[in-house]
Amino acid sequence: MNPTDPPPPTPPAAPPQTPAPPLLVVMGVTGSGKTTVGAALSRRLRVPFADADDFHSAANVAKMSAGTPLDDDDRLPWLRSVGAWLAEHAVGGGVMSCSALKRAYRDVLRQAAPQVVFVHLHGEPELVRRRVAGRPGHFMPATLVASQFAILEPLQPDEHGLVLDLGRSVDQLVQDYLAATPPSPTAPAEPSPGPQGDSGEPR
Numbered sequence: 483m484n485p486t487d488p489p490p491p492t493p494p495a496a497p498p499q500t501p502a503p504p505l506l507v508v509m510g511v512t513g514s515g516k517t518t519v520g521a522a523l524s525r526r527l528r529v530p531f532a533d534a535d536d537f538h539s540a541a542n543v544a545k546m547s548a549g550t551p552l553d554d555d556d557r558l559p560w561l562r563s564v565g566a567w568l569a570e571h572a573v574g575g576g577v578m579s580c581s582a583l584k585r586a587y588r589d590v591l592r593q594a595a596p597q598v599v600f601v602h603l604h605g606e607p608e609l610v611r612r613r614v615a616g617r618p619g620h621f622m623p624a625t626l627v628a629s630q631f632a633i634l635e636p637l638q639p640d641e642h643g644l645v646l647d648l649g650r651s652v653d654q655l656v657q658d659y660l661a662a663t664p665p666s667p668t669a670p671a672e673p674s675p676g677p678q679g680d681s682g683e684p685r
């Protein structure tokens with residue numbers, strides 16, 4: 483190499499790692515607040531929201547409306563369609579509210595979207611029963627709350643997720659999620675929170 487030759491070009495710096503947008507399943511028994519909190523989280527995180535209630539077959543809805551709990555066979559096709567939505571949103575992120583009561587059900591969802599994070603809203607059965615009894619215009623009777631707690635399997639240590647206290651307000655729960663989830667290194671600085679808490683600003 484001639485000493486007057488220009489130095490070889492340096493390779494371009496690697497672009498900064500942009501973290502994937504969150505892909506969440508807000509899980510828990512009927513009436514735990516999945517729909518309400520899931521929708522608030524999706525606004526805060528600026529990702530699409532879906533409610534697994536809307537993925538049930540008419541037969542499943544009729545069964546629950548009549549006060550009969552679903553069984554594993556009823557739930558499998560439903561979980562597969564919920565998993566398909568998660569897979570479709572794996573890149574852009576999303577929030578799905580889905581009871582996902584058993585480990586095996588969450589395995590179906592993880593198989594479709596391995597990066598999914600579960601946010602379990604957990605709390606007192608009596609508070610949940612009161613909320614379901616007071617919720618207007620929903621097919622789920624309060625009599626099914628007990629059966630949902632009976633089959634609920636909490637997140638296991640190897641499952642990616644966190645547990646939040648459903649007794650807190652919706653704004654508090656959004657903040658609890660954000661506090662438990664470290665901000666990404668490339669995210670802009672957090673603005674000071676407004677008076678209403680859930681400001682809809684991206685994290």
Ligand SMILES: Nc1ncnc2c1ncn2[C@@H]1O[C@H](COP(=O)(O)OP(=O)(O)O)[C@@H](O)[C@H]1O
Pocket residue numbers: 510511512513514515516517518519579613614616617618648649650651652655
């Ligand atoms: N954190 C909360 N604090 C007070 N009420 C809540 C809270 N989350 C949900 N609710 C109310 O409880 C009822 C059940 O909530 P919902 O989101 O429908 O639960 P799920 O989707 O888990 O069945 C609704 O009437 C809702 O307005």
Ligand SMILES: O=C(O)[C@H](O)[C@@H](O)[C@H](O)[C@H](O)COP(=O)(O)O
Pocket residue numbers: 511512513516517534535538546551552557581582622630
């Ligand atoms: O697996 C089930 O038994 C159902 O999916 C149930 O868990 C779910 O809770 C109902 O769809 C009612 O809907 P909400 O949970 O929104 O009340």
